[in-house]
Amino acid sequence: MIAVDAMGGDQAPHAIVQGAIAAARHGIPILLIGQQEAITPHLPSDWHTLPIKLEFCTDAILMEEDPSRAIRTKPNSSIVKGMRAVAQGTATAFFSAGNSGAVLVASIFIIGRLPGVFRPAIGTFLPSRTSSFFCLDIGANVDCKAQYLYQFAIMGHAYLQIAKGIVHPRIGLLSNGHEPYKGSIEVKKAYDYLKQSDLNFIGNVESRELGEDIVDVVVCDGFVGNVMLKTMQGIARTMFHWMKDEAKSSWIQRCFLWLNQGLFKAIKHRMDYTAIGGALLLGVNHPVIVAHGSSDARAIENGIKFAYRIVQEEQVKKFNILLKSFLDDNHTLANVIKQKVRSLLHWRQR
Amino acid sequence: MIAVDAMGGDQAPHAIVQGAIAAARHGIPILLIGQQEAITPHLPSDWHTLPIKLEFCTDAILMEEDPSRAIRTKPNSSIVKGMRAVAQGTATAFFSAGNSGAVLVASIFIIGRLPGVFRPAIGTFLPSRTSSFFCLDIGANVDCKAQYLYQFAIMGHAYLQIAKGIVHPRIGLLSNGHEPYKGSIEVKKAYDYLKQSDLNFIGNVESRELGEDIVDVVVCDGFVGNVMLKTMQGIARTMFHWMKDEAKSSWIQRCFLWLNQGLFKAIKHRMDYTAIGGALLLGVNHPVIVAHGSSDARAIENGIKFAYRIVQEEQVKKFNILLKSFLDDNHTLANVIKQKVRSLLHWRQR
Numbered sequence: 001m002i003a004v005d006a007m008g009g010d011q012a013p014h015a016i017v018q019g020a021i022a023a024a025r026h027g028i029p030i031l032l033i034g035q036q037e038a039i040t041p042h043l044p045s046d047w048h049t050l051p052i053k054l055e056f057c058t059d060a061i062l063m064e065e066d067p068s069r070a071i072r073t074k075p076n077s078s079i080v081k082g083m084r085a086v087a088q089g090t091a092t093a094f095f096s097a098g099n100s101g102a103v104l105v106a107s108i109f110i111i112g113r114l115p116g117v118f119r120p121a122i123g124t125f126l127p128s129r130t131s132s133f134f135c136l137d138i139g140a141n142v143d144c145k146a147q148y149l150y151q152f153a154i155m156g157h158a159y160l161q162i163a164k165g166i167v168h169p170r171i172g173l174l175s176n177g178h179e180p181y182k183g184s185i186e187v188k189k190a191y192d193y194l195k196q197s198d199l200n201f202i203g204n205v206e207s208r209e210l211g212e213d214i215v216d217v218v219v220c221d222g223f224v225g226n227v228m229l230k231t232m233q234g235i236a237r238t239m240f241h242w243m244k245d246e247a248k249s250s251w252i253q254r255c256f257l258w259l260n261q262g263l264f265k266a267i268k269h270r271m272d273y274t275a276i277g278g279a280l281l282l283g284v285n286h287p288v289i290v291a292h293g294s295s296d297a298r299a300i301e302n303g304i305k306f307a308y309r310i311v312q313e314e315q316v317k318k319f320n321i322l323l324k325s326f327l328d329d330n331h332t333l334a335n336v337i338k339q340k341v342r343s344l345l346h347w348r349q350r
Numbered sequence: 351m352i353a354v355d356a357m358g359g360d361q362a363p364h365a366i367v368q369g370a371i372a373a374a375r376h377g378i379p380i381l382l383i384g385q386q387e388a389i390t391p392h393l394p395s396d397w398h399t400l401p402i403k404l405e406f407c408t409d410a411i412l413m414e415e416d417p418s419r420a421i422r423t424k425p426n427s428s429i430v431k432g433m434r435a436v437a438q439g440t441a442t443a444f445f446s447a448g449n450s451g452a453v454l455v456a457s458i459f460i461i462g463r464l465p466g467v468f469r470p471a472i473g474t475f476l477p478s479r480t481s482s483f484f485c486l487d488i489g490a491n492v493d494c495k496a497q498y499l500y501q502f503a504i505m506g507h508a509y510l511q512i513a514k515g516i517v518h519p520r521i522g523l524l525s526n527g528h529e530p531y532k533g534s535i536e537v538k539k540a541y542d543y544l545k546q547s548d549l550n551f552i553g554n555v556e557s558r559e560l561g562e563d564i565v566d567v568v569v570c571d572g573f574v575g576n577v578m579l580k581t582m583q584g585i586a587r588t589m590f591h592w593m594k595d596e597a598k599s600s601w602i603q604r605c606f607l608w609l610n611q612g613l614f615k616a617i618k619h620r621m622d623y624t625a626i627g628g629a630l631l632l633g634v635n636h637p638v639i640v641a642h643g644s645s646d647a648r649a650i651e652n653g654i655k656f657a658y659r660i661v662q663e664e665q666v667k668k669f670n671i672l673l674k675s676f677l678d679d680n681h682t683l684a685n686v687i688k689q690k691v692r693s694l695l696h697w698r699q700r
Contacts, residue, residue, distance in 0.1 A: 176576035208580035211588030226526035230558035238561030
């Protein structure tokens with residue numbers, strides 16, 4: 001059963017309820033959590049025949065609320081109740097398009113971090129020329145220390161083994177240049193850690209070249225990852241606008257453009273975040289799936305399907321076991337590296 | 351006279367020399383600085399008839415060199431010699447597609463920062479749906495404190511008054527969400543400063559919406575700006591690749607695509623960084639123009655033309671005078687704000 005937060009997202013609750021109903025029609029069991037007066041008007045008359053269970057709450061956490069405070073002061077909100085359902089085993093996964101900061105905080109406090117994990121991270125697959133790459137973090141942690149970035153790399157490594165069966169995924173560190181001296185202070189430190197690790201680290205990567213299938217995992221802090229993700233969405237939209245604007249000038253051009261409709265649809269589909277609909281929070285005890293705030297009903301449906309696939313394939317369970325073994329090994333490794341780097345710096349200063 | 355670094359860039363020296371020659375054919379006076387044996391083979395036989403002067407150096411700073419060390423240990427490099435020429439008045443502006451870190455360091459030490467400027471920033475216009483926005487910093491400063499970001503906003507404000515005649519440019523702070531609590535620690539602090547300033551601050555902006563002409567100036571640190579810029583370039587390239595790949599499957603589709611050639615060219619032109627060819631370093635005493643490392647001869651030609659226009663319009667001279675007046679006012683303002691915020695935090699903690 002997937003616990004779905006009906007109150008979160010720019011188009012909540014109607015888009016969420018519609019998306020959840022559509023997913024339930026495909027046989028996915030859903031625990032829909034929301035305020036009674038908000039969700040019942042959007043339910044179809046035949047909802048009783050679907051694998052949907054309702055749970056009512058009295059509060060909702062708004063998008064603009066401060067995450068920590070909201071979780072503390074609203075124990076009867078859909079996010080807190082949904083997380084509790086997962087923690088207690090009533091549901092297997094939690095899905096929300098709401099305040100992602102609040103989802104993160106609630107995950108940590110209610111579902112719990114995996115032992116040894118500094119910071120859970122949100123990861124998602126982004127499209128490249130012929131395939132895709134897994135990017136983390138895309139928004140959970142804005143200020144990241146080098147050891148967090150290093151651990152994101154380990155998480156990406158483990159997740160790609162589970163999700164795609166790639167034994168030695170190529171890991172790149174997002175920076176403003178290839179050279180090891182490029183990057184912020186923490187990125188440079190993370191470079192040193194990764195360079196000395198057992199991971200298949202290919203070095204710094206620039207966001208310009210990510211489309212060229214050179215890498216399987218891209219590591220960055222949540223601020224930078226979020227900007228990159230949203231730039232991709234923005235520039236694709238702008239380019240389609242430009243095409244329409246350019247074609248406006250002549251009807252022949254409009255006809256030509258119309259002939260290519262199928263092609264544009266295919267391209268749009270590749271760029272379309274609603275096609276996956278969700279990103280996975282890695283580093284917590286149970287599956288938590290975060291959807292885009294602006295998700296429509298279709299995106300929500302696809303997001304719930306994505307969550308269901310994660311549950312069916314037991315991805316998070318397998319990932320957590322694998323990560324634990326890596327952290328037992330690599331965690332110490334990270335400490336060794338840190339000491340190495342420190343002694344090196346100390347030696348340099350002398 | 352524009353001092354051109356013939357040794358910097360992935361395609362140096364031949365692309366630089368070719369670009370400089372092309373610009374000189376348009377009547378732009380150029381001081382071309384490079385190693386004799388590297389540049390003379392690429393000069394055309396009629397170069398004596400063009401407004402080009404050569405200056406030879408014995409060293410070149412490579413792309414992968416550490417900036418500060420390179421400037422210190424290679425006083426006879428093209429970058430250092432070019433900067434000296436500008437500082438001494440032999441040339442009016444410096445242009446380089448080389449190691450941008452080294453250009454920044456040399457600018458600060460040889461040309462000099464404007465009084466009151468914490469950190470010079472690289473700014474450039476990026477395309478939006480019907481116009482463009484000015485983004486700074488795109489790569490000069492990777493770790494930025496809030497007061498640097500705040501000053502970038504003041505610099506953007508002043509530059510748009512000079513370059514576009516916009517009296518109250520709309521200023522946005524790039525973040526991972528609109529809410530004031532979104533962003534890294536420094537971004538959040540910068541939000542507070544900007545909110546209380548006299549600037550036309552519209553709040554946090556997300557990179558997804560920058561294409562929609564909602565803002566004139568976007569402020570971010572150099573790491574994030576660089577990632578955003580390169581993501582734009584990358585995703586545009588990937589989308590064109592996808593179109594070609596999709597069309598490969600059928601010859602009809604290929605024909606359709608061919609019919610839209612003109613349209614695609616127009617779109618490519620809008621995204622094309624080689625069309626401008628350069629970004630401006632703001633906050634130093636004389637014009638310094640930085641070009642993309644991968645610039646070809648056409649990009650170099652356009653970059654030198656851009657530098658020439660900056661010089662002709664006396665943009666940097668006017669900007670420096672205007673910025674000085676702003677800093678005299680606003681610098682104190684920033685301090686006032688800082689104290690306000692501090693006392694507020696202090697009050698909250700009590």
